[in-house]
Amino acid sequence: MTQGPPLDAEDTTTSYTPPPQPRPEWRYEPRWQQPAPQTPQQWVDPAYGYGFAPAPLPPSRAPKRSGRGPVIAGIVGLSLLSAGLASGGTYALLDMTGRLDRPAPPAQPAIQTTGATPGQQNVTIDETSAITQAAVKVGPAVVTITSTAEGTPSDPFSVPQTGVGSGIIYDAAGWILTNRHVVCGADQLRVVLADGKDFEGRTYGVDTLTDLAIVRIRGEGLPVAEIGNSSDLKPGQLAVAIGSPLGQFTNSVTSGVISATGRQIRVDDSCGSGQRNLNGLIQTDAAINPGNSGGALVDSTGRVIGVNTAVAGDAQGIGFAIPIDIAKPIMEQAVEGRTLARPWMGVYY
Numbered sequence: 275m276t277q278g279p280p281l282d283a284e285d286t287t288t289s290y291t292p293p294p295q296p297r298p299e300w301r302y303e304p305r306w307q308q309p310a311p312q313t314p315q316q317w318v319d320p321a322y323g324y325g326f327a328p329a330p331l332p333p334s335r336a337p338k339r340s341g342r343g344p345v346i347a348g349i350v351g352l353s354l355l356s357a358g359l360a361s362g363g364t365y366a367l368l369d370m371t372g373r374l375d376r377p378a379p380p381a382q383p384a385i386q387t388t389g390a391t392p393g394q395q396n397v398t399i400d401e402t403s404a405i406t407q408a409a410v411k412v413g414p415a416v417v418t419i420t421s422t423a424e425g426t427p428s429d430p431f432s433v434p435q436t437g438v439g440s441g442i443i444y445d446a447a448g449w450i451l452t453n454r455h456v457v458c459g460a461d462q463l464r465v466v467l468a469d470g471k472d473f474e475g476r477t478y479g480v481d482t483l484t485d486l487a488i489v490r491i492r493g494e495g496l497p498v499a500e501i502g503n504s505s506d507l508k509p510g511q512l513a514v515a516i517g518s519p520l521g522q523f524t525n526s527v528t529s530g531v532i533s534a535t536g537r538q539i540r541v542d543d544s545c546g547s548g549q550r551n552l553n554g555l556i557q558t559d560a561a562i563n564p565g566n567s568g569g570a571l572v573d574s575t576g577r578v579i580g581v582n583t584a585v586a587g588d589a590q591g592i593g594f595a596i597p598i599d600i601a602k603p604i605m606e607q608a609v610e611g612r613t614l615a616r617p618w619m620g621v622y623y
């Protein structure tokens with residue numbers, strides 16, 4: 275075991291102390307005291323290693339003045355003077371002819387062209403005013419029919435019965451298409467046109483298979499409704515109903531669409547007893563009220579496509595019209611002076 279020196283022995287270990295060195299003095303020069311960089315006399319291209327001297331700027335030259343300034347100014351002045359004289363002459367000419375007072379033509383709305391059925395021409399329709407045009411076109415030919423049934427002579431307590439409906443003038447000779455239940459049982463008929471003219475009418479004939487009838491009046495210059503086709507009607511097509519609801523609001527116009535075609539309904543037969551079926555009807559949501567019976571159902575081109583005949587009493591927006599194609603045979607028979615007849619086969623009881 276090795277033993278170290280005693281604790282009180284003198285320490286003979288030597289120590290090293292580095293000599294002191296003076297610190298360098300750092301000098302800070304503000305940027306405004308630093309010398310400005312000098313533009314080199316020669317630029318060095320690092321890609322090739324050789325220098326080139328910058329190209330000297332070309333000396334500035336003062337613009338030359340030419341003596342053509344007054345000539346150009348004179349030409350411009352003459353041009354402006356000529357234009358002013360020409361404009362003044364045009365204005366004076368238009369003012370003398372009165373063309374400046376003409377109103378500007380109205381803006382044309384967007385239009386839509388519909389396809390034509392065989393035998394018909396294409397028709398251009400403005401959907402924004404189709405209802406208005408249809409009402410103006412067909413309205414004068416829709417009449418109000420008031421029927422009166424005298425009381426029974428053998429019954430002292432019986433009183434005259436009065437009914438009201440609508441009709442469509444389809445021939446200038448005074449032929450009117452209406453509903454059978456509007457004229458059946460009437461002893462007198464009073465026909466009033468949209469312009470207030472009053473005529474006495476008579477029942478020419480009724481159709482026993484449908485709810486249609488023909489009435490005749492004597493007059494001249496009568497308005498006539500244009501008859502269309504009902505065979506190509508489509509659900510969703512525009513429909514306009516024109517008639518005299520309640521007999522008071524003559525030539526009322528309501529609009530809607532064709533809801534469906536080929537409908538069958540069962541109605542009370544006011545001209546007989548019991549009920550009867552009406553087949554092949556047009557269903558529409560155009561408002562139809564009592565007094566509209568016999569009125570016109572019109573398409574967007576102003577053509578009659580049906581005869582308003584019935585409405586669902588326990589619902590809204592469910593009305594029915596007889597297609598005009600069903601009425602055409604008896605309309606032609608009346609104009610030709612023949613008795614109304616329609617061929618049919620079946621059993622009736």
